[in-house]
Amino acid sequence: MTHSTSAPDAAWQDLTRRWQDLADLGDIGSLLGWDQSTYLPQAAAAGRARQQSLLSGLHHARATDPEYGKQLDAAGRRTDLSPEQARMVEVARKDFEKATRIPASFVTEFSRHAGESYSAWTQARPDADFARMVPYLEKTLDLSRQAAGYFPEFKDPLDYFIEESDEGMSAEQVGQVFSELREALVPLADAVIGAGAPRRDFLAGPYPRDLQLAFGERVIRDYGYDFTRGRQDLTHHPFMTRLGGADVRITTRVKEGDPSEALYSTLHEAGHALYEQGVAEAYLGTPLGGGVSAGVHESQSRLWENLVGRSRAFWAAYFGDWRDTFPAQLAGVSEEEMYRAVNAVSRSLIRTDSDELTYNLHVITRFELERQLLGGDLAVRDLNDAWHAAYEGNLGLRAPSDKDGALQDVHWYFGAIGGAFQGYTLGNVLSAQFFAAAREAHPNIEADIARKEFGNLHGWLRENVYAHGRRFTPNELIERATGRPLSVEPYLAYLRGKYGELAGL
Amino acid sequence: MTHSTSAPDAAWQDLTRRWQDLADLGDIGSLLGWDQSTYLPQAAAAGRARQQSLLSGLHHARATDPEYGKQLDAAGRRTDLSPEQARMVEVARKDFEKATRIPASFVTEFSRHAGESYSAWTQARPDADFARMVPYLEKTLDLSRQAAGYFPEFKDPLDYFIEESDEGMSAEQVGQVFSELREALVPLADAVIGAGAPRRDFLAGPYPRDLQLAFGERVIRDYGYDFTRGRQDLTHHPFMTRLGGADVRITTRVKEGDPSEALYSTLHEAGHALYEQGVAEAYLGTPLGGGVSAGVHESQSRLWENLVGRSRAFWAAYFGDWRDTFPAQLAGVSEEEMYRAVNAVSRSLIRTDSDELTYNLHVITRFELERQLLGGDLAVRDLNDAWHAAYEGNLGLRAPSDKDGALQDVHWYFGAIGGAFQGYTLGNVLSAQFFAAAREAHPNIEADIARKEFGNLHGWLRENVYAHGRRFTPNELIERATGRPLSVEPYLAYLRGKYGELAGL
Structure with a gap:
């Protein structure tokens, strides 16, 4: 290292210190959350929420500090960084954009609405009253589109939400994978279920x-x-x-x-x-x-x-x-x-109780409904009917009550519509692709x-x-590790092999 | 409430918000400490120390914020506060002085020295080598006097340390209580121990x-x-x-x-x-x-x-x-x-293993040694001999090794000399005074x-x-609750009644 890099190195040190502090504040917040779920005394919940909010504020202030933004700009212009360092700056810049582009007032409005929507849902679900949730969901959909709107580089709002959790993937890529998967899974599940259930x-x-x-x-x-x-x-x-x-x-x-x-x-x-x-x-x-x-x-x-x-x-x-x-x-x-x-394997109405094979059909159903809602191809008031129709098509059964229809999952009633589900089935697909490469x-x-x-x-x-x-x-990771892009074949081969044998197909 | 108080009330709200944040940051630090002692995985200690230090820094920055100091000044000049509010400001001011008067560089120097001293003690104690600790203790004593020196309103450095943990009490008051207590406890312990031990x-x-x-x-x-x-x-x-x-x-x-x-x-x-x-x-x-x-x-x-x-x-x-x-x-x-x-009841060398009666004699011994050290009446190099002499006088036994002499307790080897012990015996004395008043x-x-x-x-x-x-x-609290100032009589009456009966005196 030559002496000409000593000034930039001080700048790099400063960045890494900021990153360590951000990581530590995030980890402390995780401890508060862990304790809340494991050992927090019953009466302490309100105080813990206040502590969490104080800590999030401290984290947010550092994550959005304009001085930090300038340091990231400067680091982004450097040509002497290693590829690893350059990627650190790239990822930090993405996180910084996420944290700064959405105005605080919008975050407040969205979380107030989410609270009201959640509270209404806890009443409407036992009453199986989807109609009552329509105005809430319409506003949620509207706010979800607004959130995506802060990132105009994504033409499809769903692409923005997918990017949030699965960087670099798109609604089109995921949609393609999911439709291949559905075509194979629906008949496979039919055949396996038809072959009878084991003793349990x-x-x-x-x-x-x-x-x-x-x-x-x-x-x-x-x-x-x-x-x-x-x-x-x-x-x-x-x-x-x-x-x-x-x-x-x-x-x-x-x-x-x-x-x-x-x-x-x-x-x-x-x-x-x-x-x-x-x-x-x-x-x-x-x-x-x-x-x-x-x-x-x-x-x-x-x-x-x-x-x-x-x-x-x-x-x-x-x-x-x-x-x-x-x-x-x-x-x-x-x-x-x-x-x-x-x-x-069995047909069931509830995603979280379902087996390895049919689980994906639940996820694909939610993903497709989300895509239609965000794309304007499905109106919120028609969501429940669309839900029942999709379940009949994909899973071969219909919920006797709306309670287990579109009112089933908390996700849409407590946050944005978009991006909450695809990771589960992408994970299933990738599990087999990685396992095959390891083998x-x-x-x-x-x-x-x-x-x-x-x-x-x-x-x-x-x-x-x-x-x-x-x-x-x-x-990139998938290609490097497995030699090919994300693909459903290894997963379908795994499911066909395993369940074909189990069901004697 | 008239409209003329609206501006002061906004100021009060701002103060209470600061206090809540300080309390929350302190409580979050306590969670980090609790988790460290209960459930923290073994390899996570270094990371936890870094999280603690980040959080202490955040707390310290708020506790010493000059803007906060100005708000406390302004609140201290108000004449419209309730007595409770005035006491809040008084206590906050004391905490603010504690946090601001000692320079950060001194805190750093003291804690570096404490670390070195502790580390040397962990070696010297198994070797029963008090002499090796003399230079460390001399520096500790010097730093302890310096710390007290930032609070020149206390003429006796020990008064400063006592004020830190037992506000409003003084070396003289505590010394008086302890010497009354020793005079009564030494013969009582002798008699009780002389009457024989119960089966265990x-x-x-x-x-x-x-x-x-x-x-x-x-x-x-x-x-x-x-x-x-x-x-x-x-x-x-x-x-x-x-x-x-x-x-x-x-x-x-x-x-x-x-x-x-x-x-x-x-x-x-x-x-x-x-x-x-x-x-x-x-x-x-x-x-x-x-x-x-x-x-x-x-x-x-x-x-x-x-x-x-x-x-x-x-x-x-x-x-x-x-x-x-x-x-x-x-x-x-x-x-x-x-x-x-x-x-x-039995004679023992180790304070933390001792019984209700002799425990106080351990504490009184430490307190008097601290007082002599801080007052310049005892040189560090003579501490170990003084320890053995005091144990023979107060507890009737002598440690066979310096390991259980002046090297016994970690307190003096990991922090200031002064104020670490008196609270234990003040607590014993007060426990009986409060109990008698309740009865x-x-x-x-x-x-x-x-x-x-x-x-x-x-x-x-x-x-x-x-x-x-x-x-x-x-x-004030003691007088309000019990109708009299701190006094040893209820405690001595309790011990004499209980142990006199047990020993058939």
């Missing part, structure tokens, strides 16, 4: 809570989840959260009458956590220090939950321990029956799993996905 | 951890600790912490081989928490929203731990449950034996305790102590 009676238990928790923790330790840099606690809704560079925690929930709930929640959140724990240390506290997109993140939770955790190899590895842990509950149950029980590099991965050996799989994912953080865009 | 063999257990925890939580629920505004978790060193207006948590530790450890830690910390939970809601988030001093705080932990929890009435109430919880461990043990076991108002308090009825005691303390927060100085 033995899952009723009861299964003692502590034994369930300990079992799940043994498995994720085998996966490679590092308990010196994380922990697991109980919450109502399981989640993964980063509270610091070396602090990535997960939560789960336990049902004594269904042990698959805790086990697969734990495996799912551990997948997210393996991603975050695997980000290169040099990126922590910089704009690159986290997972790159909703879709890639979900690919890792689904990979460890489904492609590993619901595989035959997994139950070959763990059924012995499982039966030793719950001998009375599993008396007379075979490994094959266990494997089939956790892979049962190409390590052909024995399935045999490894059957002997609780996850080092090759975890190592490949860490090297090709986790370590990079936000270094590349999702599309 | 049945405390060895083992006592299952979960049963111990559940038992302690039942007791403090009976005391009036509100679990909707708090919780208990496990830590290495038990503590109480406020994380919000409605969030006052405690921690405890459990030894399977001594159930008195967890029980009395829980009762002690619950005493602190009852105080904090009892502060008037209107004071929360203002300068008055917390306990008033170290001494008054400790009086509440000791009252609920000792005057209640180690009383005959307590064991009359709880021995049945206790024996039902641990029937095998307590086979053949009587209520009287249990009562005597938790009130055993004057409710003569049946002991009979109430024997039937697990704590409403009158808790109600009296809430009304006369807890609710006031920092509204009065400690001396």
